[in-house]
Amino acid sequence: MSFAIQTNVSLAEYTTLKIGGRARFFVSAKSESEVIQALDFADTNDLKLFILGGGSNILIADEGFDGLVLQIALKGVSIVKEKGESVYVEAAAGENWDEFVAFCIGKNLQGVECLSGIPGLIGGSPVQNVGAYGQEVSETIVSVRCFDKSVSRIVELTNAECEFAYRASVFNSSEKNRYIVLAVIFALQLGGAPKIVYRDLQNYFVGQKPDLAETREAVLKIRAEKSMVLDAQDPNSKSAGSFFKNPIVSRENLAKIEKRARTIGFEAVPFFEIDENNVKIPAAWLIEKSGFDKGFEFGNVGISSRHTLAIINRGGATAQDVIGLKNFIQAKVQQRFAVELQPEPIFVGF
Ligand SMILES: Cc1cc2nc3c(=O)[nH]c(=O)nc-3n(C[C@H](O)[C@H](O)[C@H](O)COP(=O)(O)OP(=O)(O)OC[C@H]3O[C@@H](n4cnc5c(N)ncnc54)[C@H](O)[C@@H]3O)c2cc1C
Known part of the structure; x- marks a missing residue:
């Protein structure tokens, strides 16, 4: 094989959240043939496979990944x-x-x-x-x-x-x-x-x-x-970008959410038109109105002080810390507006 198969590789540094355990096997493939050889290796050894890019939209479990992480490093x-x-x-x-x-x-x-x-x-x-x-x-x-x-x-x-x-x-x-x-x-x-x-x-x-x-x-x-560019000096950018998608709901559902919002003192719910049947509600508005301000702290994790949608690693955070805050936010939004927020990043090794 023309490439190195590494073992027991720490994955945290391959992610923008700087969180996650180790990969049992890790290959950085620099050509299409190396990609194919790495896939053969995973097949032959009956390994689970995860394809890694820049690690900016993933949350890796504290237990790491018990399989092959294949980093795609093709250039040109x-x-x-x-x-x-x-x-x-x-x-x-x-x-x-x-x-x-x-x-x-x-x-x-x-x-x-x-x-x-x-x-x-x-x-x-x-x-x-x-x-x-x-x-x-x-x-x-x-x-x-x-x-x-x-x-x-x-x-x-x-x-x-x-x-x-x-x-x-x-x-x-x-x-x-x-x-x-x-x-x-x-x-x-x-x-x-x-x-x-x-x-x-x-x-x-x-x-x-x-x-x-x-x-x-x-x-x-x-x-x-908004700390939405990577900057090693900016603690707010140690994130996976927006952690939640903006929910898309039917107009019928919007009417129910608006009614619910009025009963708890909000005059209007902001939304963007998607098509004649559906609208998109800003997740940031739902989160803020459920009691989470920018800069909210939750142990080693928190919400960026510049962007409500970004969950950040405040230092020494684990994947479980992130999951804890994610669940807390989802539960509050569900309780207040009956809207289920969907996470945007991919969860790896859970
Ligand atoms: C500060 C910050 C700001 C961000 N702002 C935005 C934004 O404005 N808009 C936006 O859309 N996103 C944003 N993101 C999210 C992220 O940057 C994008 O989703 C980006 O495209 C992810 O690419 P990646 O290479 O880092 O993928 P990774 O995080 O490595 O992987 C993400 C998913 O893609 C898969 N994948 C990656 N490469 C391949 C491949 N070659 N083949 C098959 N599957 C692959 C992985 O398996 C995984 O499922 C932001 C993230 C951060 C940290």
């Missing part, structure tokens, strides 16, 4: 096709997401500017259809090159086959654990105007026409103010 970004104003860029799964965004903006390519500053790697981006400030990767992904474990070969999924939805795709729902993302192809628009649809960005640029680089700067600045 290249322009593969140009068709009119559309420029197709292929990025390998192990490339850093934000460096890819910077690369696109450096080439004056529009389509991912609002996604500046999101931690993690390219391979993780289609998994939960990363999104921020009014943009999602599903808007620019053309296809995803994957290893399909069910047929043991490399396949290319089209955008439609990825079944993208809010924080969802085939990769984390109907076909969870089937595909290993090897590379993603994006179609970006040469010289396109930045997407300024989100309120925070509109307020930032009132009366101005920013270019792509200015939009990226603004997004990075707004995110930093």
